Amino acid sequence: MSFERIKPHFPWITLVVLILIVGIANPSFFDPAGLLTLVSDVVPLFIMALGMTFAIYIGGIDLSVQQLANLVTVIATVYLAEFGIAVAVIAIVAGFAIGVISGFVTTRLYVPSFVSTLAMGFVALSAAKFLSGQRALYMDAELRDASFGWMFGNTAGIPHELAIAVVLLVVAWFLQTRTTFGRALKAVGSGELAAIASGLNVDRVKILAFAISGVFAAIAGLLFSVKLSGGDANLANGFLLLAIVAVLVGGTPLTGGVGGVVNTAIGTLIVMVIRSAMVYLEIDATQQQMVFGIVLIAAIALTIDRSKLRGVVK
Amino acid sequence: MYELRQVDKHFPGVHALKAVDFKVNRHEIVGLVGENGAGKSTLMKVIYGAYQPDGGDVLIDGTVVRFQNPRMAMDHGIGMVFQEQSLILNLTVMENIFLGYEQQFVKLGVIDWKAMSEAARRQLAKVKLDIDPAMTTSDLSFAQRQLVELAKVLTLEERIDGDLVILLDEPTSVLAQEEVELLFSLVRDLTKRASFIFVSHRMEEVLELSDRIYVMKDGAVVDVVAHDGADKDAIQHKMVGRDVDKEYYREQKQKPYDEDKVLVRFDGVSSGNRYTDISFALHPGEVLCLVGTEGSGREAILRTIFGLETPTKGQVTIKGETISRFTAQNGVKLGVGYTPRERKIEGIVAGMNVYENMTLSQMGNYASAGVLKVNEEKSLARTWIERLGIKTPDVYKDCGGLSGGNQQKVVLAKWRSAGADIMLLDHPTRGLDIGAKEDVYEMIREMCAAGVGVVLVADTLEEAIGLSHTIIVLKDGAFQKRFDGKPGSKPSLYDLVHHMI
Amino acid sequence: MTDITAQSAPGARFLTRERIIKWTPLLVLVFLVLLFPFFEWLEDFGAGKEHMYLADSRFFSIRNAARIFIAATPALMVAIGVTFIIIMGSIDLSMEGTVSVCAVIFAFAFIGWGGTLASWAWLAIPVALLVGAALGFINGLVHVRLKIPSFMASLAMGFVGTGLALLLTGGDRIRVEDELFRSLLTVRWFNFPIMVYVAAVMLLIAWFIQSRTTLGRNFYAVGGGEELAHASGLNVNRVRIMGFTLAGVFFAVGALLAVGRIGIAETATGNNFMFVSITSVVVGGTALWGGIGGVWNTLVGVLIVNVINNGMVVIGLPNFLQDGVLGILVILAVVLSTDRKSVSFVK
Structure with missing residues (x-):
């Protein structure tokens, strides 16, 4: 097997190697219950990264996801009493709408997605501050359990959270690989001009990609809100960069068209392993952030497939 | 030294x-x-x-x-x-x-x-x-x-x-x-x-x-x-490697076109300062060649027909329908196929395989409710690989890794398999070797025989003369001269150059 | 012969599309500066109070201008640094980490060596600049040598920087209370504190680098066509690494001004610089795909963002609305200053 053939497999090889290193250094890492908890904890981040993958896959980026998730935590908390489980619908519609607006601003007004999604994030933040009255809000425990308690049960030892993540991954994977939309996404990401010259409605594809990113961010926010039983305009802060990192480390480069949602699953697990490894390897809390950064550089250097980065590396 | x-x-x-x-x-x-x-x-x-x-x-x-x-x-x-x-x-x-x-x-x-x-x-x-x-x-x-x-x-x-x-x-x-x-x-x-x-x-x-x-x-x-x-x-x-003769451009296969039917008609069409007041008609079986220097408006006319450029004046009619909204989607729907000059950038999507490229313009035909029927796509690709002699190990090959001639064949197969009967060819033989060029010429003749109208911007003047039924010479976006190119009475290089510059 | 030279080049006309678009960011700034006093006037007019437009404005006053400038200077330094990178068509997201590290190391060195500018502690300033340069240099090396796109390389370097700052401080805040150093903020010449003049000097230096040095011009060459520049014999990798190093120095200056403004150095000193600075650069009319724009654009962009922020407070816009309004205005500013004819598609 030549080097060229192994390259696309680097992300998961990196993951396995990391797991082995941590596991050998501290065998308690392999404790199944502990692993399950670790994986469940990373689910909201994973869902956010899953959505982000669509934006990055077309060569754009979505910086609004964190604020969007914040907004959704507030929406869920404020309207839970009134709408019950239907609050999920409101959340998803909000995510979709903000994604569509970002996409519209990007494609029709020629504002780079870096700026348009950032700006839409500010708009979402405003809405979150307005709805929450700039206070941390708490859900009524009974109401929460009645509507969303099912999210956090266990069936046959599998946390429901994890099941939700797997279902969403399968849905995203199906969208990406089996539908005309997914094919169009790939065409836009790999060769936008050729997609245009083939008569694809490129603008619509892009707008939808941002909309999907918004929907996933909303689901992540909802999960987060239920998990922490509350809402706050700052609840999901710190997730944006991690979500981007998860996508990139998984092997979906910013240039688009390469990688995909399965890569993001691997990328999220890599991020998770690095972070938890520092706990297992008893690295001092003040050192963790720096170690994370350094390991991240190494992981990115290993996982990106440079032959797929067409043209110059900018 | x-x-x-x-x-x-x-x-x-x-x-x-x-x-x-x-x-x-x-x-x-x-x-x-x-x-x-x-x-x-x-x-x-x-x-x-x-x-x-x-x-x-x-x-x-x-x-x-x-x-x-x-x-x-x-x-x-x-x-x-x-x-x-x-x-x-x-x-x-x-x-x-x-x-x-x-x-x-x-x-x-x-x-x-x-x-x-x-x-x-x-x-x-x-x-x-x-x-x-x-x-x-x-x-x-x-x-x-x-x-x-x-x-x-x-x-x-x-x-x-x-x-x-x-x-x-x-x-x-x-x-x-x-x-x-x-x-x-x-x-x-x-x-x-x-x-x-x-x-x-x-x-x-x-x-x-x-x-x-x-x-x-x-x-x-x-x-x-x-x-x-x-x-x-x-x-x-x-x-x-041998004489460049009538054989090369398949002139013996050049048949008269159907003058009664019109596929594309331009009536005094202008687009900004790229071209002005252009009129012509394209018929089934006709190769219409636009000749001019770089920036003479050739490409812009092609892009207008396909729907990528909205003219500022005049009327464009495709198959009897007057076009009011110029979008590529509309062009594709009307059966227009576009083979751009920048094959690697606009023609094929590098990073996508052969069947994905072939169905890119017609995904709707290979999907139900948005879900792709990949097996049908593959069998379509296999059919056309055989029909056009595309050299690729299998349908999973990344099109970016094919040779220029084979990439071009994939692009042409994309449009032909979707039933396009108005083909816009922008430098279709650019950068191809002789054999691949001849394949393209052969395909152009085949398409004409099947009643397709071709608008061509050729790589060389010889090619333009050899292939076309009709030549329109443009200069700085303005119409200069129309030549008829029946086999045996083709215009000479000099005739064209004279009007181009 | 005559044919070639006699052609009137399109640039010869005075009011071309390009020129108008080039000046749009400044027009937006002027418009905003006139807009906020209008709201003030409107409010007083509605309340039946005497109010002369501009003259009675709280926004349109020297005191408020100083406030805007003070808030803008650290961000301006960081934004100038990233401007060079964006002109090259790359991006640098490491500023938050770099600013924190520079601030913290500066504070430690400053206090350790005497704690006042009147002692050897002034050496902490060049040390901070060197640290910024070193971090930028490493960032450039990681990007160029490991062939990692600058977005990812600098993002990860940002994490390393923040982590390093955290490691150094252990999460503590370091107070820099030297009056001489704090005179950056406290001493005013002609109504403006010294830090504003420092920023102005740095801006002129940046402009000098941009317009009068080989390095500065090479940024434009790389952004305008990297492969062409390479084919012309330009050592593109060297230009890139130097660019990131230079950006690091400006981040360090930003860190010094930030410490001078608040009097505290901590891990969080760098917070919020990333998005604000990049937004400012883009709002000023420097395109993310490289080749156009410059430090004056960045000045205008930083001022636009800060004028919006300040103006919203002055006219009493509810706090919760301010982020959203900023977002919308930023989109508008970018829309107005983009030449849509020159972009084929945007991602």
Whole structure:
């Protein structure tokens, strides 16, 4: 097997190697219950990264996801009493709408997605501050359990959270690989001009990609809100960069068209392993952030497939 | 003084240069001709240091040299005037001229703009161009940029003590006749100081300017002709490997078109300043060729038919339907297929495989409720791979890794399989080797026989004449002349050139 | 011959599309500066109070201008640094980490060596600049040598920087209370504190680098056509690494001004610089794909963002609305300053 053939497999090889290193250094890492908890904890981040993958896959980026998730935590908390489980619908519609607006601003007004999604994030933040009255809000425990308690049960030892993540991954994977939309996404990401010259409605594809990113961010926010039983305009802060990192480390480069949602699953697990490894390897809390950064550089250097980065590396 | 001995160059799957011997003497102008894909551009890249040969030697004055990059070649007096404009448009003219060599104008870390400007003026004077060196390059015309490129390379004169070798890659393609003559007299003047390697598609120009002509075919030098002994037909014969005749363009298969039906009609259509007041009609079975120089509006007309450009005036009718919304989706729906010039960027999607590319314009036909029927896609791809003889290991092959000819066939299969009956071909044979070109010509004839109307922007005038039923000559976006091209009574090259410039 | 030179180049006309678009960011700034006093006037007019437009404005006053400038200077330094990178068509997201590290190391060195500018502690300033340069240099090396796109390389370097700052401080805040150093903020010449003049000098230096040095011009060459620049013999990798190093120095200056403004150095000193600075650069009219724009654009962009922020407070816009309004105005500013004819598609 030549080097060229192994390259696309680097992300998961990196993951396995990391797991082995941590596991050998501290065998308690392999404790199944502990692993399950670790994986469940990373689910909201994973869902956010899953959505982000669509934006990055077309060569754009979505910086609004964190604020969007914040907004959704507030929406869920404020309207839970009134709408019950239907609050999920409101959340998803909000995510979709903000994604569509970002996409519209990007494609029709020629504002780079870096700026348009950032700006839409500010708009979402405003809405979150307005709805929450700039206070941390708490859900009524009974109401929460009645509507969303099912999210956090266990069936046959599998946390429901994890099941939700797997279902969403399968849905995203199906969208990406089996539908005309997914094919169009790939065409836009790999060769936008050729997609245009083939008569694809490129603008619509892009707008939808941002909309999907918004929907996933909303689901992540909802999960987060239920998990922490509350809402706050700052609840999901710190997730944006991690979500981007998860996508990139998984092997979906910013240039688009390469990688995909399965890569993001691997990328999220890599991020998770690095972070938890520092706990297992008893690295001092003040050192963790720096170690994370350094390991991240190494992981990115290993996982990106440079032959797929067409043209110059900018 | 400059010499290549037995130079070899391989790329994955291609033997691009086969034991090439090449020599340039002092004060000499050497012509280099060959079909697209014959290895000219690879050879040039070896000469100016962008590629390193796998075998053989590069010698200057008898010493073996090895260039790691273009800069090293430049330091040995070898400069390149690029065909595709190599000036950086957001910089000023003088910055472009001295790019990478600004140090001479730096005093205490500060660029002396005045000194640079004066030096730039001296360089521009060499090419007799009187413009302000502080102008932004994007504000220049194409012809001016070409001269600035030459001026830039001529800075080697001051920098290098030894001899100069200057490569001119298709320098005349954007120039008008007077400008070509000016360029030629400049080049002749400059042979006092430099040798030139002149690469051009225009055989007459090569014959006129060169002292010796190297003829390349399939990566090898097949002949070297002296100026006096040069004969156009003989050289062309060597380039192609046999006579370029009616057979080549499949003229015997050119059948009269159906005059009663109209596929596309333009009535006094204008689009901004790209083209004005254009009228024509395209019929089933017709090859209509748009001829003109770069920027004459040919491509813009194609893009209008496809729906990528909205005209500002006039009426476009496709199959009896007057178009009001110009979108590519609409064009595809009406059965228009578009084969763009930039095959690798606009034609195929590199990174997607053969069947994905083939169904890209017609995914709806291979999906139900948005879910793709991949097996049907694959069988479609297999059918067309066989039908057009596309050389690919399987349907999963990344189209970016196919050869140019096979990429083009994938693009054509994409439209043909979707049932497009108006085909817009922009330089469909650009960069293809002879065999692949002939395949494309064959396909054009087949399409016509099947009642498809073709609008063609050809790679060469010969191709335009050979293939077309109708030729429309454009100049600066305006209609000049219409020629009928029935087999046996085709217009001559001269007829066309006369109206083009 | 005459044919070639006599052609009137499109640039010869006075009011071209390009020129108008080039000046749009400044027009937006002027418009905003006139807009906020209008709201004030409107409010007083509605309340029946005497109010002369501009003259009675709290927004349009020297005191408020100083406030805007003070808030803008650290961000301006960081934004200038990233401007060079964006002109090259790359991006640098490491500023938050770099600013924090520089601030913290500066504070430690400053206090350790005497704690006042009147002692050897002034050496902490060049040390901070060197640290910024070193971080930028490493960032450039990681990007160029490991062939990692600058977005990812600098993002990860940002994490390393923040982590390093955290490691150094252990999460503590370091107070820099030297009066001489704090005179950056406290001493005013002609109504403006010294830090504003420092920023102005740095801006002029940046402009000098941009317009009068080989390095500065090479940024434009790389952004305008990297492969062409390479073919012309330019050492593109060297230009890139130098660019990131230079950006690091400006981030360090930003860190010094930030410490001078608040009097505290901590891990969080760098917070919020990333998005604000990049937004400012883009709003000022420097395109993310490189080749156009410059430090004056960035000045205008930083001022636009800060004027919006300040103006919203002055006219009493509810706090929760301010982020959203900023977002919308940023989109508008970018829309107005983009030449849509020159972009084929945007991602």
